Amino acid sequence: MEEREIQVGLLGLGTVGTGVASIIKHHQETLSHQIGRKIVIKRALVKDKKKVRESWLSNLELTENANDIIEDPSIEAVIEVMGGIEETRLLVERALKEKKHVITANKDLMAEHGSTLLQMANEQKCDLFYEASVAGGIPIIRTISEGLSADKLTKIMGIVNGTTNYMLTKMSANNRTFDDVLLEAQELGYAEADPTADVDGIDAARKMAILSSLAFSSPVQIEDVSVKGIRQVSDVDLAFCQQLGYTMKLIGVAQKDEGQIEVRVEPTLLPNAHPLANVHNEFNAVLVHGEAVGETMFYGPGAGSLPTATAVVSDLVAVMKNMQRRVNGYSYQTPLFQSTFKTEDEIQSQYFIRLHVYDRAGTFAAVTNLFAQHDVSFEKLLQLPLENQTELAEIVLVTHSSSVAIIKKLLIALNQLSAVDKVASYYRVEGGE
């Protein structure tokens, strides 16, 4: 065992940064057993040195100047847990130029600039690891790039945003509204003061871009992901889901058929028996389908101080093993394929559609005729009077698989039909056919 310590710098000392410090403190014995060196946090970058912190952190040297970390030659690895994109990218680039290995938990950064940063790390013979950027405590990056490396992956489907999963779980279980549950999630610290990135699906889309780039060895940018968030999900939608045997989840899907890719994030109905339908609260889970392995699923905490820090420090262990063997800097792989994305003509899906219609003779026939004209058939259909609306009724149906393009045409035509007041909502249905 080398007696030498490894000095690391922490960029950020928030929730995850504190978790990293805690794991390094409490698991030092098992960590140094694996890597033969003691880990020491030399310095941590914070916004305000004077902020009151937990007393066990008092030994940690703090700085408000990133240069104290980036330019310190004794620091061999930098852990980036400060978040943000542009400023952070500059720091990570400078760290790599200084030949420091980088571990990041930052999915925003990796989704936007991952490919460039990984190439730069490769050129600098530095490791750039980012296990913590997707699905916190679940080692899904490593599973895709190493555990299933021999397989051709065809589909990744997951719940990769804990905030929205918590919210949908509470909305479904207790028939509560979006606004009500959002407030609670903010109070509990599951949602940010500005919840946009989570509730509009952007956070999940970034993670799906990272996972699909890796799984399909094809570049996938955030712009390539079709995204719909959960703001418009109503208690009425959720009540009908329940009645029809479905659970609504914000699902990320990345799929590859015959060289063509589709990546999307949207609220999706799953049959209650589907493995992802039973992933509740802030938990994450990722289903991976491979040609050879079939279906596998990986489940765990998607966020939180210690779970995310576990992923960060496990990456640090990998960096240190590579240092021991002098083989850092191999994490980047040029994509094998160019990405071709499916058009809406080529994407097939079942849909849940909820309509407000005028409650009079001929309505039902007019609606069903329009479906027939578009060659869309039903798996399930309900017609009910609409509460507090004497003139209107509600038709709720689940279609058989059809192309997204046809469904969109159909939705426009439905909105124009005189028998229809409006299309109240529609969602994709997965795992039903």
Place this chain on the structure above:
Amino acid sequence: MEEREIQVGLLGLGTVGTGVASIIKHHQETLSHQIGRKIVIKRALVKDKKKVRESWLSNLELTENANDIIEDPSIEAVIEVMGGIEETRLLVERALKEKKHVITANKDLMAEHGSTLLQMANEQKCDLFYEASVAGGIPIIRTISEGLSADKLTKIMGIVNGTTNYMLTKMSANNRTFDDVLLEAQELGYAEADPTADVDGIDAARKMAILSSLAFSSPVQIEDVSVKGIRQVSDVDLAFCQQLGYTMKLIGVAQKDEGQIEVRVEPTLLPNAHPLANVHNEFNAVLVHGEAVGETMFYGPGAGSLPTATAVVSDLVAVMKNMQRRVNGYSYQTPLFQSTFKTEDEIQSQYFIRLHVYDRAGTFAAVTNLFAQHDVSFEKLLQLPLENQTELAEIVLVTHSSSVAIIKKLLIALNQLSAVDKVASYYRVEGGE
């Protein structure tokens, strides 16, 4: 990219061996993209060269003499998928002495001789990888040793034998007997002609020895695992499970509290909502608890030609990446801890107990008094008349947590009680308290 091929030798061309050949054939493009070299199976060891095989295997050079592989200097890695222990151990040792890397799917070999073989590989600067030996397509070895390397693992709990999970699923769903379902499993190829290793829990115990050695960095031998198989599980037991809201599974548990370890495999009752209760048929799943990460679960096919071969070939990719970087032979880690095992006094569990008692005044009081004397209390209790037995009744109960030693004393005392005909069955209950 190096233009050179890597030549590998296959020891065995059964179910898994054929899967390995298939993956190497069909995924060659993505494989060589990752490792910069083409994989060629130079030769495969078989028992009978003349046996009729699928036509796509006809290009493969076969031999009945292991020396043609072990002594061929052009073969750099050996894939052992022949099974068996002693003869195979000699071949693996000889391959390592010839400086060939070894990938094995053999849990029997690894449970019995893993520690010695891993040390030998380390001395020879060779890799010895064995991802496929536990839970087929689930990369659980890599997850424990790398993905969660920063954490202190406290508990591994899993369904790691597909045969018995298939059998218990069918027995539970259709109220069928052990013998009936075993016959079907044998016809479908899920169970061997001699099903002993599976149904008596030995296969699962070997896998738990492998997982717990790794997870706790402590040597665990097969003899250290307490094992009970599923032969004595009756349709009556399963019917009561159902009635009480439990699912019976053959569960492996490895647990470490304050330095003390318990490893066991036995049919166990789980509350229906428990994640492992919903793992059906031949699927495997492993729950991993870590101090920092909390609870994670990994689910997938536990056996089968292609899933297991995925793990084997992913290991081969890891070997080849290491070859590229010239860092083979680091897979062995000296255990950090000596193993101290819990005694039955120190192990706490809930129990399901089913009694046949004489249906007369005072019986119930005598039985419950005996429980009270042993300081064991109930969570649930049923008394029912016993079918086709006018003199006897059945008492079924679930205790609160108690030490295993006390429960065993209580079971002996119950058998001696004049009010009791016999203890018909008893099982541990997990995840209830």
